Amino acid sequence: MECEVSESEKSVMELFFEPRTVAVIGSLKEGYFGGYVVIKTLLNAGFGGKIYPVNPSYQKVLGLKVYPSIKEIPEKIDLVLIMINRRSVPDVMRECAEKGIKAVIVVADGFAERDEEGAKLQNEILEIARKAGIRMIGPNTAGIVNSANGLTPNPYEPGYEKVKSGAVAICAQTGMINPQAFPYADLHYGLSKICDFGNKCDVDECDLLEYLEGDPATKVITMYLESIRDGRRFLKMSRRVAAKKPVLILKSGRTKEGAKVSASHTGALAVDDEIFSAACKQAGIIRLEKFHELFELPKIFLQPLPKGNRLGIVTLTGAVGVLAIDEGAKYGLSAAQLSPETIEKLNAIFPGLGKSVVDIGPPMAVGSYIAIYPDILKTVLADDNVDCLLNIIWTSPFKEFVEEYLRFYEKLRGNYQTTIATWIYGPSVSLINEMSGRMEDLGFPVFSDVETAIKALGIAYQYSIRKKGEK
Amino acid sequence: MECEVSESEKSVMELFFEPRTVAVIGSLKEGYFGGYVVIKTLLNAGFGGKIYPVNPSYQKVLGLKVYPSIKEIPEKIDLVLIMINRRSVPDVMRECAEKGIKAVIVVADGFAERDEEGAKLQNEILEIARKAGIRMIGPNTAGIVNSANGLTPNPYEPGYEKVKSGAVAICAQTGMINPQAFPYADLHYGLSKICDFGNKCDVDECDLLEYLEGDPATKVITMYLESIRDGRRFLKMSRRVAAKKPVLILKSGRTKEGAKVSASHTGALAVDDEIFSAACKQAGIIRLEKFHELFELPKIFLQPLPKGNRLGIVTLTGAVGVLAIDEGAKYGLSAAQLSPETIEKLNAIFPGLGKSVVDIGPPMAVGSYIAIYPDILKTVLADDNVDCLLNIIWTSPFKEFVEEYLRFYEKLRGNYQTTIATWIYGPSVSLINEMSGRMEDLGFPVFSDVETAIKALGIAYQYSIRKKGEK
Numbered sequence: 020m021e022c023e024v025s026e027s028e029k030s031v032m033e034l035f036f037e038p039r040t041v042a043v044i045g046s047l048k049e050g051y052f053g054g055y056v057v058i059k060t061l062l063n064a065g066f067g068g069k070i071y072p073v074n075p076s077y078q079k080v081l082g083l084k085v086y087p088s089i090k091e092i093p094e095k096i097d098l099v100l101i102m103i104n105r106r107s108v109p110d111v112m113r114e115c116a117e118k119g120i121k122a123v124i125v126v127a128d129g130f131a132e133r134d135e136e137g138a139k140l141q142n143e144i145l146e147i148a149r150k151a152g153i154r155m156i157g158p159n160t161a162g163i164v165n166s167a168n169g170l171t172p173n174p175y176e177p178g179y180e181k182v183k184s185g186a187v188a189i190c191a192q193t194g195m196i197n198p199q200a201f202p203y204a205d206l207h208y209g210l211s212k213i214c215d216f217g218n219k220c221d222v223d224e225c226d227l228l229e230y231l232e233g234d235p236a237t238k239v240i241t242m243y244l245e246s247i248r249d250g251r252r253f254l255k256m257s258r259r260v261a262a263k264k265p266v267l268i269l270k271s272g273r274t275k276e277g278a279k280v281s282a283s284h285t286g287a288l289a290v291d292d293e294i295f296s297a298a299c300k301q302a303g304i305i306r307l308e309k310f311h312e313l314f315e316l317p318k319i320f321l322q323p324l325p326k327g328n329r330l331g332i333v334t335l336t337g338a339v340g341v342l343a344i345d346e347g348a349k350y351g352l353s354a355a356q357l358s359p360e361t362i363e364k365l366n367a368i369f370p371g372l373g374k375s376v377v378d379i380g381p382p383m384a385v386g387s388y389i390a391i392y393p394d395i396l397k398t399v400l401a402d403d404n405v406d407c408l409l410n411i412i413w414t415s416p417f418k419e420f421v422e423e424y425l426r427f428y429e430k431l432r433g434n435y436q437t438t439i440a441t442w443i444y445g446p447s448v449s450l451i452n453e454m455s456g457r458m459e460d461l462g463f464p465v466f467s468d469v470e471t472a473i474k475a476l477g478i479a480y481q482y483s484i485r486k487k488g489e490k
Numbered sequence: 491m492e493c494e495v496s497e498s499e500k501s502v503m504e505l506f507f508e509p510r511t512v513a514v515i516g517s518l519k520e521g522y523f524g525g526y527v528v529i530k531t532l533l534n535a536g537f538g539g540k541i542y543p544v545n546p547s548y549q550k551v552l553g554l555k556v557y558p559s560i561k562e563i564p565e566k567i568d569l570v571l572i573m574i575n576r577r578s579v580p581d582v583m584r585e586c587a588e589k590g591i592k593a594v595i596v597v598a599d600g601f602a603e604r605d606e607e608g609a610k611l612q613n614e615i616l617e618i619a620r621k622a623g624i625r626m627i628g629p630n631t632a633g634i635v636n637s638a639n640g641l642t643p644n645p646y647e648p649g650y651e652k653v654k655s656g657a658v659a660i661c662a663q664t665g666m667i668n669p670q671a672f673p674y675a676d677l678h679y680g681l682s683k684i685c686d687f688g689n690k691c692d693v694d695e696c697d698l699l700e701y702l703e704g705d706p707a708t709k710v711i712t713m714y715l716e717s718i719r720d721g722r723r724f725l726k727m728s729r730r731v732a733a734k735k736p737v738l739i740l741k742s743g744r745t746k747e748g749a750k751v752s753a754s755h756t757g758a759l760a761v762d763d764e765i766f767s768a769a770c771k772q773a774g775i776i777r778l779e780k781f782h783e784l785f786e787l788p789k790i791f792l793q794p795l796p797k798g799n800r801l802g803i804v805t806l807t808g809a810v811g812v813l814a815i816d817e818g819a820k821y822g823l824s825a826a827q828l829s830p831e832t833i834e835k836l837n838a839i840f841p842g843l844g845k846s847v848v849d850i851g852p853p854m855a856v857g858s859y860i861a862i863y864p865d866i867l868k869t870v871l872a873d874d875n876v877d878c879l880l881n882i883i884w885t886s887p888f889k890e891f892v893e894e895y896l897r898f899y900e901k902l903r904g905n906y907q908t909t910i911a912t913w914i915y916g917p918s919v920s921l922i923n924e925m926s927g928r929m930e931d932l933g934f935p936v937f938s939d940v941e942t943a944i945k946a947l948g949i950a951y952q953y954s955i956r957k958k959g960e961k
Contacts, residue, residue, distance in 0.1 A: 051886065052854070128852055132808075133842050175854075178887020178917050193809030194851070198917060200807070200884065205919045245812060271809065276825055277816035310813055311939045336671070337603075338664030338742065341716060342781055345748035354747055371604055380665070381599060383523070383646075413671065415522065416649020446649050446669060448676045467938070468782045 031154045032230040034122040035222075036165045036212060038097030041066075041172065042089055044073040044111055045102030045126070047080045051176045054102055055080065060198075063180045064169035071096065089114050100162065100172050102126040105140055108158070112144045116151030123148065125157035126174045131218050132159050145220050154226075160217025161194030166210050167236055175199035185209015186236065187317040190227045191243035192216050201314065207459030208318045211236040223248040225256045232260040239317040241267040241307075247295065258302040265320045265482050269307035270295055303485040305478045312471065318464040319475035324483040325438040329355035330476065331405035333377045333396055335413040336444075340376035343409050343473050350477020352407070361402040368394055383413075389420060393427045400435045407438040407476045411469065414445035414454050421454045428461050438479050440472040441465045502625045503701040505593035506693075507636045507683060509568030512537075512643065513560055515544040515582055516573030516597070518551045522647045525573055526551065531669075534651045535640035542567065560585050571633065571643050573597040576611055579629070583615045587622030594619065596628035597645045602689050603630050616691050625697075631688025632665030637681050638707055646670035656680015657707065658788040661698045662714035663687050672785065678930030679789045682707040694719040696727045703731040710788040712738040712778075718766065729773040736791045736953050740778035741766055774956040776949045783942065789935040790946035795954035796909040800826035801947065802876035804848045804867055806884040807915075811847035814880050814944050821948020823878070832873040839865055854884075860891060864898045871906045878909040878947045882940065885916035885925050892925045899932050909950050911943040912936045 041061070045054030054072060058081050061070055070083055071092050077085040086092050089099065089111065099120050101111055105127050115123055130141040141158060148155045156163065164171045166184040171177075177198035188211045189196050197215055211234065214227055224244060231237045240260065247253045260266055271277055273292045299306045307313060330352040334340045344354050354375040357365070362373030368391050369382040377399055382388050399405055414421055441463050443451050455465040466472035512532070516525030525543060529552050532541055541554055542563050548556040557563050560570065560582065570591050572582055576598050586594055601612040612629060619626045627634065635642045637655040642648075648669035659682045660667050668686055682705065685698055695715060702708045711731065718724045731737055742748055744763045770777045778784060801823040805811045815825050825846040828836070833844030839862050840853040848870055853859050870876055885892055912934050914922050926936040937943035 051888075133852070176887060191809070193807055195807045195809055195915070199886075200915060200917065202917050202919045202922075204917075243809065245809065269813075271812040271816055273816040274819045276819060277812050309939060309941045310810060311941075336664060336666045338662070338666055338714065338716065339781060341742040341748050342740075345742055345744040348745045348747060381604070415670075416647060417522075444666070444671060446671065446673050446675070448673045451673075468780060470780045470782075 031121050032226060034097045035124070035154075035156065035163060036170065036230070037168060038122070038170070039068045040071065040094055040096045040098070041068055042071040042073055042092060042096045042099045043102075043172070044089060044099065047072060047074045047077045047085065052174055054100075056176050057100060057102070057172045057174055058083065060171050060173045060177060061169065064171040064182075066169035066171070068097075068168070068170070069094070089118055089120070096120055098122045098124065100124045100126060102174055105129040105137060105158075109140065109143045109147060112147045112153070115153060116147055120153055123153050123155045124160060124162050124172070125155055125217070126160055126162060127157075128159040130158045131220070141218065141220055148221060155221040156214065157217035158220070160215045161197035161199070162215060164198065164210070164213035166212070171198060173198045179204035182213070183209040184211070186211055186238035186321060188212040188231045188234070188237040188240050189242070189313065190214040190216065190224065190240070191313075192219060192245045193243060196243065196313070207456050208321060208464070219246070219248060225249060225252050228256045228260045228266070232263060237264065239265050239267070239320040241313050241317045243269045243271070243310075243313055245270070245272050250294070250298070254298050254302055257298070257304050261303040261485070265305060265317070267305045267307055267313070267316060267478070268299065269310065269313055303482075305482060311467065312474070315466055315471055316475050316478060318459075319438070319440060319479045320482070321462070321464065322438050322479075323436065324486065325407040325476065325480050326483070327406040328352050328480050329404055329406045331355045331357070331377070331399050331402070331408045331437070332375070332411070333379065333399055333408065334411035335379050335383060336411060337376060337378040337380060339411055339469050340378060343469060344376070346470050346473040347477060350474065350481060352473070352477055352480060355402070355405045357399070358402050358404050361398055361404075364398045365395065368398070389423050392424075397431070400437050405437055407440070407480065409469075409472055409476060410439050410441040410463075412441060412443045412454075414443055414447065414450045416446050416450065418450065421450055424454065425457055425461070428458060428463060432461050438476060439463055440475045442469045442472045502592050503697060505568045506595070506625070506627065506634060507641065507701070508639060509593070509641065510539045511542065511565055511567045511569070512539055512641075513542040513544050513563060513567045513570045514573075514643065515560060515570065518543060518545045518548045518556065523645055525571075527647050528571060528573070528643045528645055529554065531642050531644045531648060532640065535642040535653075537640035537642070539568075539639070539641070540565070560589055560591070567591055569593045569595070571595045571597060573645055576600040576608060576629075580611065580614045580618060583618045583624070586624060587618055591624055594624055594626045595631060595633050595643070596626055596688070597631055597633055598628075599630040601629045602691070612689065612691055619692060626692040627685065628688035629691070631686045632668035632670070633686060635669065635681070635684035637683070642669060644669045650675035653684070654680040655682070657682055657709035657792060659683040659702045659705070659708040659711050660713070660784065661685040661687065661695065661711070662784075663690060663716045664714060667714065667784070678927050679792060679935070690717070690719060696720060696723050699727045699731045699737070703734060708735065710736050710738070710791040712784050712788045714740045714742070714781075714784055716741070716743050721765070721769070725769050725773055728769070728775050732774040732956070736776060736788075737773075738776045738778055738784070738788060738949070739770065740781065740784055774953075776953060782938065783945070786937055786942055787946050787949060789930075790909070790911060790950045791953070792933070792935065793909050793950075794907065795957065796878040796947065796951050797954070798877040799823050799951050800875055800877040802826045802828070802848070802870050802873070802879045802908070803846070803882070804850065804870055804879065805882035806850050806854060807882060808847060808849040808851060810882055810940050811849060814940060815847070817941050817944040818948060821945065821952060823944070823948055823951060826873070826876045828870070829873050829875050832869055832875075835869045836866065839869070860894050863895075868902070871908050876908055878911070878951065880940070880943055880947060881910050881912040881934075883912060883914045883925075885914055885918065885921050887916070887918045887921065889921065892921055895925065896928055896932070899929060899934060903932050909947060910934055911946045913940045913943045
């Protein structure tokens with residue numbers, strides 16, 4: 020397969036994410052899984068296109084007319100979802116071909132990931148699709164999301180209405196990124212597109228990279244992969260895309276044992292891990308290490324990139340400041356040497372404050388803390404020697420403290436150039452959660468632990484170098 | 491200083507944690523910090539000993555008689571807390587010496603961590619203490635906790651009444667482990683003792699290791715250190731203690747830059763990191779890498795140790811199963827080869843279930859999931875080839891699912907031999923949190939991410955080898 024896809028294929032990717040008409044072929048029984056859930060979820064999310072349920076045993080579902088087969092639908096169908104017994108999929112795929120369908124998501128499982136019969140069936144449907152010029156996502160996929168148009172054809176009950184709309188796209192070889200598995204309604208940053216490749220026998224990481232490269236809603240791309248379908252195409256494509264947008268990838272199957280298990284999970288062959296690492300380096304991909312990073316790290320890129328590696332730290336705990344310096348060194352970050360003016364200003368606010376790690380623990384003990392906090396933070400942010408800032412906040416057990424912080428951050432919003440990563444700790448889980456959410460709503464990304472906050476700044480710095488190299 | 495401490499010193503450590511009488515010397519003004527908070531917190535936590543507030547400007551506080559100086563208190567005082575201006579500390583320390591006090595916590599800051607004057611003052615109070623046979627924690631400390639007797643003399647307002655009582659002791663060179671900084675009321679496992687060493691000019695990690703070695707309430711010891719006061723004593727002591735109880739240590743100042751900052755934070759000299767690593771290996775200490783691990787990892791030791799390295803995985807997501815195999819390899823864990831009987835049983839429950847990673851995703855799609863889940867988990871737990879289990883649970887967005895799970899875990903409680911680490915994910919943050927808490931209350935530790943869950947099993951396995959080596 021060539022790296023550049025033709026114009027007609029490009030528009031097929033648009034059929035997946037911006038269909039005007041969607042046919043849902045599957046069970047319409049009420050429950051936690053199936054076509055009924057897909058239709059309910061589409062309706063709840065306010066999907067603007069037309070929905071055509073297909074099932075020979077029903078007349079109507081959720082107020083919509085049900086068609087006995089895809090062929091009976093009088094209109095042109097942009098996207099078809101198939102969630103039926105695996106043995107029936109080839110026939111339905113042939114009907115799709117006859118009707119001139121170009122985009123199909125095969126949610127049904129039991130293919131190459133299960134047994135030999137499944138592998139044969141997978142080859143059969145792939146052959147039908149190829150001959151008919153159908154592009155296919157799956158099989159064995161939880162599907163896709165486009166948050167902008169309410170296209171959330173989720174086959175499992177997500178329990179909430181909408182995926183918050185935003186600039187991060189997430190793709191994976193697992194349904195772990197789909198709405199039923201992740202609390203996207205509780206996120207305080209938004210997503211643009213979601214895609215579970217499933218067994219990835221046709222549409223793959225390269226197709227999505229190319230589509231997302233040109234997707235104006237997507238500013239950051241994050242992926243979980245167990246295998247790469249076409250190494251050369253991937254290298255070429257990811258290099259091109261990473262030059263424009265940060266591409267973050269978590270890849271499993273790093274060890275032999277992991278790779279073996281991976282093969283039995285999606286039926287895919289794992290790529291040698293060292294080759295993949297080298298490819299990431301060449302292409303400028305940011306390689307992730309932990310599952311939660313898929314969801315946490317992209318948001319750092321919703322801020323401007325740091326201009327250099329000089330890390331400022333404002334903290335209520337000196338100890339964690341020390342840990343952060345250690346951790347930052349892993350990513351090439353170095354403790355910022357504050358300017359003489361900054362040091363003087365800080366020492367005037369409280370004696371001894373003007374150090375590389377601005378430790379506001381001592382002023383807290385004398386009680387004047389919350390009154391001087393805004394000045395301290397603004398002084399450090401104004402220093403040209405500080406490229407990025409680790410902001411460690413302690414929330415007291417009192418809500419009025421939180422409100423004071425937030426009034427300050429509301430004013431600060433937009434009035435600084437520095438890349439900021441925040442970590443909040445304190446004696447009340449509910450206040451930490453509330454403050455974190457409200458800080459993020461104000462555009463200050465908050466991380467679940469201090470090491471992840473530092474890593475966010477570290478990868479932002481590393482990506483800034485890559486971008487400079489491009490120029 | 492010798493490794494073995496004398497009997498009289500041992501009982502001094504008991505004065506710190508089990509005092510019958512406590513004098514609190516400091517400001518009694520209502521606020522977020524100071525002697526007033528200490529007394530309020532002691533009273534809230536139900537401290538059973540007698541409390542003597544000391545302040546020349548007050549007659550009564552919170553219903554207690556206030557004494558103008560420590561000398562005026564008619565009774566013998568076991569423990570003194572000092573939280574006054576640094577320049578006044580030497581005089582008060584002399585009064586303590588005159589009164590025959592043996593245990594003092596100097597909460598006051600501005601000593602070696604601040605400037606030269608502070609360093610001199612620190613030497614002065616240390617000299618007074620040494621001459622008088624006073625043991626001192628601090629200066630610059632947020633103090634200690636003994637959850638069993640309500641001894642929570644916290645100088646900062648914690649916002650909750652009690653630290654939950656349990657078997658984990660936590661010590662650190664930072665107040666980040668004290669009640670005002672960490673939500674100990676929200677924890678679902680309990681703590682035995684807390685100690686912030688502060689500038690650690692007298693009582694140090696070795697004193698605490700020795701005390702906690704003999705403390706029947708403490709089953710696991712976790713520490714954050716920036717420096718080691720006496721390397722040889724530490725090595726000898728930690729080897730002895732780690733043979734009895736797991737000792738987990740996070741040490742910062744790993745890099746040169748970090749060590750420099752550390753010196754200006756508590757005034758302590760950092761130890762060479764490689765020497766420390768070697769010492770950990772020799773002594774059998776478990777070395778931590780991230781701050782949150784201090785609070786998350788100890789709880790794995792509240793279960794029996796795994797008998798070997800064979801890792802079973804029951805998961806609703808194959809992808810994370812693969813990640814877990816990769817991650818487990820870091821700690822010497824290897825995917826368990828299930829016995830033929832187990833494989834047969836699992837395949838009878840659902841076709842294809844009987845693999846190294848028991849992936850219950852496919853049965854979920856057919857809807858029978860929650861009905862067959864208990865049998866699947868019990869079957870894997872009953873397999874002698876499984877030494878430890880990574881238990882990945884998906885909570886649906888429906889509370890009745892959570893209740894079904896919990897009914898099963900309530901029955902399972904105590905009826906298995908395997909070390910279990912659980913990770914819960916799903917579309918609802920509040921349900922995840924509720925289920926996590928209730929699982930932990932039932933004795934199944936739940937971890938914040940899958941890599942931490944695997945690490946917990948990994949360090950439990952590694953400690954089991956160390957214990958076997960001891961025999």
